[in-house]
Amino acid sequence: MSETWYSALPRDVAVLLLAAGRGERAGAGEPKQFRPIAGVPMLLRALRPFASHPDVGYIIIALPEAIAAQPPDWLRAVRGERVQLVAGGPTRRGSVARCLKALPPAAAVVLVHDAARPFVSRETIDAVIEIARQGEGAVAAVPVSDTLKAADPQLVITATQPRAGLWRAQTPQGFPRAMLEDAHAGSSPDADATDDAMLAEQRGHRLRIVPDSTLNVKITSTQDFVLADAMASRLA
Numbered sequence: 001m002s003e004t005w006y007s008a009l010p011r012d013v014a015v016l017l018l019a020a021g022r023g024e025r026a027g028a029g030e031p032k033q034f035r036p037i038a039g040v041p042m043l044l045r046a047l048r049p050f051a052s053h054p055d056v057g058y059i060i061i062a063l064p065e066a067i068a069a070q071p072p073d074w075l076r077a078v079r080g081e082r083v084q085l086v087a088g089g090p091t092r093r094g095s096v097a098r099c100l101k102a103l104p105p106a107a108a109v110v111l112v113h114d115a116a117r118p119f120v121s122r123e124t125i126d127a128v129i130e131i132a133r134q135g136e137g138a139v140a141a142v143p144v145s146d147t148l149k150a151a152d153p154q155l156v157i158t159a160t161q162p163r164a165g166l167w168r169a170q171t172p173q174g175f176p177r178a179m180l181e182d183a184h185a186g187s188s189p190d191a192d193a194t195d196d197a198m199l200a201e202q203r204g205h206r207l208r209i210v211p212d213s214t215l216n217v218k219i220t221s222t223q224d225f226v227l228a229d230a231m232a233s234r235l236a
């Protein structure tokens, strides 16, 4: 054989892995993304499914400035040809903007993922990449399963909201590169946005839901670490 079989695989997907937050809702101590879940730092768990994906050619990790300047040994070890470490911004959105500046020209599809979601599956990543390759935005999401109540500041219930057709947006979210760049060009990087899809929607782009698993949970509070430790031991 004159050609190697793997030369045909496109490695044109870039992943922006967001780990520059302060983790305030997870209480005092080290920011949540560096804390261990069953012995492995949450950021490393979030990184692995992308690092091992055959289409992913570039991973840019946004970190708090001090950590980007002096990464711990385990982060130094992952840095390399495919993995870059950059300093994030003051908001999630600002961190995405910093990552976009570091994006290599060959990246055609861009996935954005929260380091606070350490249990993303290969199936979800594949489905998000597939839609973004076809030219649409893709948002991993789960249908709302609880009954939704509206309440006033005294916690008196004022209404029950219909939940049909409502989804909880998760990450990864995937975009053709030009769509994500346009979404971010639309307003100031200092204004916050809780996800990137919202910015793309506001610019009139077409986005689709990728039905995801509720196991792809975001670790937000200290209670969530109890759940994460239990999940990590069961899924191992």
Ligand code: CTP
Pocket: 018, 019, 020, 021, 022, 023, 024, 025, 026, 033, 062, 088, 089, 090, 091, 092, 093, 094, 095, 114, 115, 116, 117, 218, 219, 220
């Ligand atoms: N994030 C980031 N840069 C910021 C703020 C958030 O890269 N300036 C990242 C977080 O590290 C996290 C993801 O965005 O992986 C989702 O944000 P969230 O869960 O809100 O994390 P934090 O902002 O760190 O937590 P908190 O809001 O409780 O302070």
Ligand code: MG
Pocket: 021
């Ligand atoms: Mg936050």
